[in-house]
Amino acid sequence: MTGLIDELEDQERRLVFDAFDEQTAWTVGVALRDAGLAAGLPIAISIRRNGQELFHAALPGASADNDGWLARKSAVVDRYGQSSLRVGETFRVRGGSFDADSRLDTATYAAHGGAFPVLIKGTGCVGTIAVSGLPQLDDHKLVVETLDSILGQSTV
Structure with a gap:
């Protein structure tokens, strides 16, 4: 694979919660x-956890378009159980593109960085933490850095 995919896989191994409830969603x-x-x-x-939105915020400069991106990137995480950036990068490394090769409706799914799986130890993926409004690598980085800080781990 690539160094980026290895890094993304490592993030998903490290950034795992013991539990994830409404208070945890609020904190994040x-x-x-x-x-x-x-x-x-x-x-x-x-x-989101199990399809329920537990937290939503729009900062100055964000628009309704960002909400659409949040939903589409989160749908990728829900389907694959991996970060939206990792899914998109996996398609790119294999010489394809998610939009053309996944056979999924691009109005529903977007494999662009910014949505990260809510992973619970012993359970797996139960939801998403997503950011939209920046270039995809920056959206992803903001989520990962925040999770690193909350979970008390350093970034790769």
Whole structure:
């Protein structure tokens, strides 16, 4: 594979919760919102568990288009159980593109960085933490850095 895919796989191995409830979603969401506000980022944030949105915020400069991206990127995580960036990168490394080769409706799915799986130890993927409004690598990085901070781990 590639160094990026190895790094993304490592992030998914490391960034695992013992449990994930409404309070955890709030803690993660507020941390993302605070980071976005501090940096003046025009982002929208969504945190979902088992199809239920537990947290949503739109910062100055975000638009309804960002909400569409949040839903489409989160749908990729729900389907594959991996970060939306990892799914898209896997298609690229294999010489294809997600949009052309996944056979999924691009109005519903977007394999662009910014949605990360909510992974619970011993259970697996139960939801998504997603950011939209920045270039895809920056959306992904913001989520990962925030999770690293909350889970007390350093970034790769």
